[in-house]
Amino acid sequence: MGSSIAFLLIFLVFVGRSFCLAEWNLSRRSESEGLCAQLIRPLGYPCEEHTVETKDGFLLAVQRIPYSTGGIKVKPGPPIFLQHGLFQGGDTWFANSVEESLGFILANHGFDVWVGNVRGTRWSHGHISLSEKEKAFWDWSWQELAHYDLVDMINYVYSMTNSKIFFVGHSQGTIMALAAFTQPDIVHMVEAAALLCPISYLGHITSHFVLRAVSVHIDQILLGMGIHQLNFRSDMGVQIFDSLCDGHIDCSDLLSAITGKNCCFNNSRVDTYLEYEPHASSTKNFAHLFQMIRKDTFAMYDYGLLGNMKRYGHFRPPQYDLSEIPKSLPLWMAYGGSDALADLTDVEHTIKELPSKPELLYCESYGHIDFILSVKAKDDVYAKMIEFFRSQGGSNSY
Numbered sequence: 001m002g003s004s005i006a007f008l009l010i011f012l013v014f015v016g017r018s019f020c021l022a023e024w025n026l027s028r029r030s031e032s033e034g035l036c037a038q039l040i041r042p043l044g045y046p047c048e049e050h051t052v053e054t055k056d057g058f059l060l061a062v063q064r065i066p067y068s069t070g071g072i073k074v075k076p077g078p079p080i081f082l083q084h085g086l087f088q089g090g091d092t093w094f095a096n097s098v099e100e101s102l103g104f105i106l107a108n109h110g111f112d113v114w115v116g117n118v119r120g121t122r123w124s125h126g127h128i129s130l131s132e133k134e135k136a137f138w139d140w141s142w143q144e145l146a147h148y149d150l151v152d153m154i155n156y157v158y159s160m161t162n163s164k165i166f167f168v169g170h171s172q173g174t175i176m177a178l179a180a181f182t183q184p185d186i187v188h189m190v191e192a193a194a195l196l197c198p199i200s201y202l203g204h205i206t207s208h209f210v211l212r213a214v215s216v217h218i219d220q221i222l223l224g225m226g227i228h229q230l231n232f233r234s235d236m237g238v239q240i241f242d243s244l245c246d247g248h249i250d251c252s253d254l255l256s257a258i259t260g261k262n263c264c265f266n267n268s269r270v271d272t273y274l275e276y277e278p279h280a281s282s283t284k285n286f287a288h289l290f291q292m293i294r295k296d297t298f299a300m301y302d303y304g305l306l307g308n309m310k311r312y313g314h315f316r317p318p319q320y321d322l323s324e325i326p327k328s329l330p331l332w333m334a335y336g337g338s339d340a341l342a343d344l345t346d347v348e349h350t351i352k353e354l355p356s357k358p359e360l361l362y363c364e365s366y367g368h369i370d371f372i373l374s375v376k377a378k379d380d381v382y383a384k385m386i387e388f389f390r391s392q393g394g395s396n397s398y
């Protein structure tokens, strides 16, 4: 094992030197390069681009589809906010056909659809003073995505619409939500929340690829090499994948090796998905997720004894206390029997610590990505989610 780590290290140092970035320029982009112009308007939907500045200076893109297509301008229905997962962006909600994609389906049901994009993704607009080439630009994990990005985007939508907001999150979007909901900041602005592949604890993750990455400490290797941006579109990212797979995991089906077997993935659309995904994230975010996997905790970033003392005033990072999420917040969760990232044991752990009893939808054959991209999710998942929102006072137009 030691020698394989050493090999990986040397290998990465080698490729690290020569890596060329096939990455997005995250600075302010023109309207024509935004998600509205690229993906949503071409399919006949009205779409507005908004920019939200976070408390720590990141400029996030938020899109709004204020009413559905059909040429009839109606009064916007209740606002609904969609928060994507790791290595994904707002495009993920629109990546299948109009009939199959949650973003379009919600618009068709009369919701006022708002789409979040976290820092570092292709659609976001960089930072007021930092450049993406600087280490400080990537000095964050999902903790900042929860405390800043999510809270600031929800605040913005709330102030624009003057209305409580329905929330939908997938994967990392649910970590952000569950962490943020334990704080006093945003719950009062949220009407009800639907969590797809809910994650707070990660101790029982079964993803072969992730477990391998954890066991060779790929996060620490990359940080040690001064690589702070995690971008699997770069040559470097591809090399990392190859070196992790080589001789250890069957990566002929890489997606399954990472997410678990997805029942209803449309292989003929892969090129469409890869047009924008995977989006970039920070290596520190990986490090934080790996800490959760190793320690089975739902806690803030662990800076080590002294670092923690300095930042938090304790030797150990503060835990997020799920019992702080108000019972009055209606929760709905959908999870899959074939999900290698949101394992059943971990989902049950989350549910057990919540004061409320969330409504649950179990999809036996679903893997992690099915909840976004399954060709059957429209009936299996979204119809039931919309039923839940309606029971909480959501749109009744269709």
Ligand SMILES: *[C@@H]1O[C@H](CO)[C@@H](O)[C@H](O)[C@H]1NC(C)=O
Pocket (backbone or CB within 6 Å): 100, 266, 267, 268, 269, 375
């Ligand atoms: C799969 O994707 C192809 C290509 O976009 C599309 O023509 C087909 O209808 C999709 N299949 C399903 C079941 O959605």
